[in-house]
Amino acid sequence: MLEATLELDHRLELDRIAQSILASRPVLAFTGAGISTESGIPDFRGPNGLWKRTPPTGFRDFLSDPEVRARYWERRRERYPELVEKMPNVGHQALSELVRVQMIQTVITQNIDGLHQRAGLSPDRVIELHGSSHQIRCLECRRLYPSDAQEIDFSARVPDCPSCGGILKEATISFGEPLIEEDIRQALRMAEESRMVLVVGSSLTVNPASRVPLVAARNGATLAIINNEETPLDRYAEHIVRAPAGASLSYLTRQVLAGA
Numbered sequence: 001m002l003e004a005t006l007e008l009d010h011r012l013e014l015d016r017i018a019q020s021i022l023a024s025r026p027v028l029a030f031t032g033a034g035i036s037t038e039s040g041i042p043d044f045r046g047p048n049g050l051w052k053r054t055p056p057t058g059f060r061d062f063l064s065d066p067e068v069r070a071r072y073w074e075r076r077r078e079r080y081p082e083l084v085e086k087m088p089n090v091g092h093q094a095l096s097e098l099v100r101v102q103m104i105q106t107v108i109t110q111n112i113d114g115l116h117q118r119a120g121l122s123p124d125r126v127i128e129l130h131g132s133s134h135q136i137r138c139l140e141c142r143r144l145y146p147s148d149a150q151e152i153d154f155s156a157r158v159p160d161c162p163s164c165g166g167i168l169k170e171a172t173i174s175f176g177e178p179l180i181e182e183d184i185r186q187a188l189r190m191a192e193e194s195r196m197v198l199v200v201g202s203s204l205t206v207n208p209a210s211r212v213p214l215v216a217a218r219n220g221a222t223l224a225i226i227n228n229e230e231t232p233l234d235r236y237a238e239h240i241v242r243a244p245a246g247a248s249l250s251y252l253t254r255q256v257l258a259g260a
């Protein structure tokens, strides 16, 4: 069993997190790229992170340079079919189960892969702070299209918005691009009201997303962090588990269900 790979110290700390969840439910979950590495999607800053291989496109360059847009679309044509093949892992499934039994209220994610929804979470239980790879947005008229929209000419080197002729881009937040205001406002409001936040698989270095657990902790919420590496918010955390997300979440969920 995957959980057997966890060290005793990790299991003991996860037992304490389970008790905190039972005492504070429903809690908020905040996830990052680390929850999806076990599904075969590399993170940005972990040891095998994408950051080191392909620097991401900056929003300003995307807007100002047609060549940057062409390279962006070329990369999307290569990578999107691979992303669609990826399946949720035990970590995504465990979080969905905790939402189903009302131990977790909402999953606020920085991920753009849609795997929380594919693991069964209803869209109204997920806030995708950095958007979704499964949608395309027009930067001018703001219209959102599904990734397979028939009306978009995906064979064009740089497709245009079929509605207004504007610039199209994956509906994800690039570096330097503002977040969707309603999403971050709602996430911060939930953080202020929450009694506990469970962070999974995030370096907690991307702003303003990482303000979500920070605001909660500063407001007196219990902070629990499951992540392979140290994070800048560790000093606010009551519980820290440096172990793989999948095994940790599946053990944690079993303990919560046993105590419910």
Ligand code: NAD
Pocket (backbone or CB within 6 Å): 031, 032, 033, 034, 035, 036, 037, 038, 041, 042, 043, 044, 045, 046, 047, 049, 050, 110, 111, 112, 113, 114, 130, 201, 202, 203, 204, 205, 206, 226, 227, 228, 229, 243, 244, 245, 246
């Ligand atoms: P990050 O890459 O900055 O940090 C990921 C953290 O997870 C690292 O500290 C790493 O050590 C840890 N980690 C990796 N695998 C783990 C595992 N199996 N168990 C436990 N911990 C593990 O990711 P971030 O904080 O989400 O910020 C990066 C940005 O990159 C986000 O904005 C996100 O939109 C984007 N991104 C998303 C995806 C995705 O959707 N799957 C993938 C790459 C990058």
